[in-house]
Amino acid sequence: MTFKALMKRLVSRYFSDEEAIVLGGLLIVGLLVVLLFGSMLAPFFTALIIAFVLQGGVSWLERCGLPRLVAVGLIFILFLGVLLTLALIVLPLVWNQLAHLIQEIPDLLGRSRILLEELRDRYPTIITPDQIQRWISTAGNEFSLLGRRLLSLSLNSLGSLLGVVIYLVLVPILVFFMLKDRERLIGFLLSLLPKKRDLMTRIWWEMDDQIANFIRGKFIEIVIVAVVSWVTFWALGLPYATLLALIVGLSVLVPYIGAAVATLPIAAVAGLTFGFSDHFLWVMVAYAILQALDGNVLVPVLFSEAVNLHPVAIILAVLFFGGIWGFWGIFFAIPLATLLKALMFAWPRNRDRLPPEEMPEQGSS
Template sequence: MFSDPEAVAMALVLVIGFVLLYFFGNLLAPLLIALVLAYLLDWPVSFLANHGFRRGFASALVLLIFFLIATFTVLRILPTVWGQGMNLLSEYPVMLNSTQQWLESLPQQYPEFIDGALVESVVDNVRTRLMGVGEQLLQSSLSSIINLATVLVYSVLVPLMVFFMLSDKQVLLNSVSRFLPNDRRLLTQVWSEMNGQVINYIRGKAIEILLVGGASYIVFAIMDLRYSALLGVLVGLSVLIPFIGAFAVTLPVAMVGLFQWGLSPQFGYLILAYGIIQVIDGNVLVPILFSEAVNLHPLAIIVAVLVFGGLWGFWGVFFAIPLATLVKAVMNAWPHHIEKVEDNEPSTSAE
C-alpha cells in the first residue's frame, strides 16, 4: 500500500515520532508533562476564552489557580505521606518476619495439606524479592533527593511551556502543520480521532485518581488503618496501570491490615471494602469517564501496558491506552485496498 502517498506520509510521521520518543524520551520528559497539563487545562481556558476573556489572560488565570491548588494539596499531603512511607520502610523487616513466622507455622497446623519444604522455599524466594524491592525504593528516594536540582528546573520550565501551549495553541498547531506533508488526509483523520480521545483519557484519569484515592483514604481512615494516607495515595495512583495496578497495590494494603489486625473480622472488612472500591472503579467509574476513550479489548490494554511500559517506562504505562488507541486508529485509517484506475481514454483499433 506504500504506492499511496498519504500512507507513506503517515508512516514517516509515525516512524519519526517513535524514534524521537524512544531515543530522546528522557530529554522530552518536561515537554510530555507540559503536554499532559495543557490537555488537562485546555477546557477551562477555552471556556473563559469563549466568554469574552483574552486567551492569554485566561491561560494565566487558570494556570495560577491550578498551581495554587496543586501546591496547597502537595504541602498538606506530601509530609504525611512521606512520614508514613518512612515509618512503613522501618517496619518493613518486622512485617516480613511476622509473615514468615505465620507461613512457617502452617505446615505444623495442617501437615496433611501443606509441605514444609515447599513453604520454606517459597518464603525464602518471596523474602529475597521483597527485600530487593525495599532496597530499590530506598535507592530511588535517595536518587530523587540528589536530583532535586532537576525538579527545581522542571518547576520553572513546565509552567512556562504549559502557558505558551495554552495561550498560543492555534499558532503552535499552525507552525507544526507547516512541517507536515501536503498529502495528509490520513494523518488528519487519525489526529481528529485521537485528539478527542486523549483529552477524554487525561481528564478522566485525573478524576479517577482523585475519586479512587480519596474514597480509599476515607475508608482506611474510618477503619483506623495504619498508613491510611500513604495507602490511599498508592491506590489512587494504581489506576494509572489498568488491571495490573489494582492487583499490585493489593499486596501492601493486605500486608498492613494483616500485620495490624491479623486474621480477624476487621481484616475481612478491610478486604471487603477495598474490593468494593475496585469493583465500583472498574464497573462504574471507568465506563462513565472513558466511554469514548477506552473502546479496546481488555487483552489489548494489557498487551499495550506491557509493550509501551517496556519501551518508555512510566510514560509508556501512562499513555498505554492512548497509544493503543493510536494503533487502532492507524489500522482503521490505513488503506486496505487500492482502487484500480480505469483508463478512460477511448481505445483505438488498428485499421
C-alpha cells in the same frame, strides 16, 4: 508470489497515496525523536501532556464567555495550586509513611511469624515449620533489599536535586506558554506540513477527543479512587492509609492487572495489623466494593465508549508500551493502542491498482 512481488503489492496498496507516505515518514521521525532524545526532551513532553489535559478547562471557560488570557490564567493558577499541594503536602506525607514502614520491618516480620504459626495450627498438613522459616527468611531478605534500594534512591536523589528544580521551574513555564500561544504554535506546526492533509486531519479529529477524554478521565479517576481509598482506610483504622491510597489510585493506570497487584500490599498491611479477624475481613470487603464501583460505575461514566478496545488488546498494549517506556508507556498504552487502531482503519488502501506486471492481460473481444 515472490518477495519482490509481495513488497510491490504492499507498497501499491498502502503507499500509493502521497499523503500516506508523508504520514508514514512523520510517524517514523516522531518515534525516532522519542527513542533517541526522550530523556533530553522529557520536560517538554511533560509540559505538552499537562497542557493537553488543561486545554479542556480553558476551552470550557472560553465557552462561558471569559477571554482566553483570563481563562488561561485561572486554569494555570489552579494547576500551580495542585502542583504545590502535591509537592508540599502529599509527597512528604507519603515519604514519611514509607520511611516509617521501613523502620517497622523487624516488627512486621515478628507479626508475620505469629500469623503464619496461627495458620500452621489451623492447617498443620499444609503448612510446616520449615516452610514458615523459609518464608520468614525470604521476606526478611526482600525487605532488607527494598530498604537498601530506597536508601540508595534517597541518596542519589540529592545529586539530581538540580534536575527536580529544573522540572519545577521549566515545566510550568512551558505549560503557560503552550496554553497562551496554542493557536500560534499549532499554526506554525501546520505550516510545516503539506497543504494536502486530509488523511492526517481525519486521524487527528478521530484521535483528539478519544485521547483527551482518556487522559482527563484517567486523571479524574486516579484522584477519585485515591481520595475514596484514603477515606475508607482511615475510617477503618488501617495504617499507612495515604501510602496505600496512592498505590490504589495509581493501580487504575493498568486495567485489570493493577487492581489485582494493589490487593497484595493492602491484604499484607491489614493482615499484619488486625490478624485474621473480622476487622481484616471488613478491610478486604471495603476494598472489593471500591474496585467494583470503580469498574462498573466510575469508568463507564468517565470514559463511556470513548475507548473501544478489547481487553486482550489493552493488556498487550500495556505490556508492550510499558516494557518500552516504563511508567509513561503504561499510562499512554491505551491512547497509543487507540491511535494504532485509528491508523489501521483510516489508512488509505488501494485495492484496484496493481503493479503493471501483475495486471491481468486484456483478452481480445
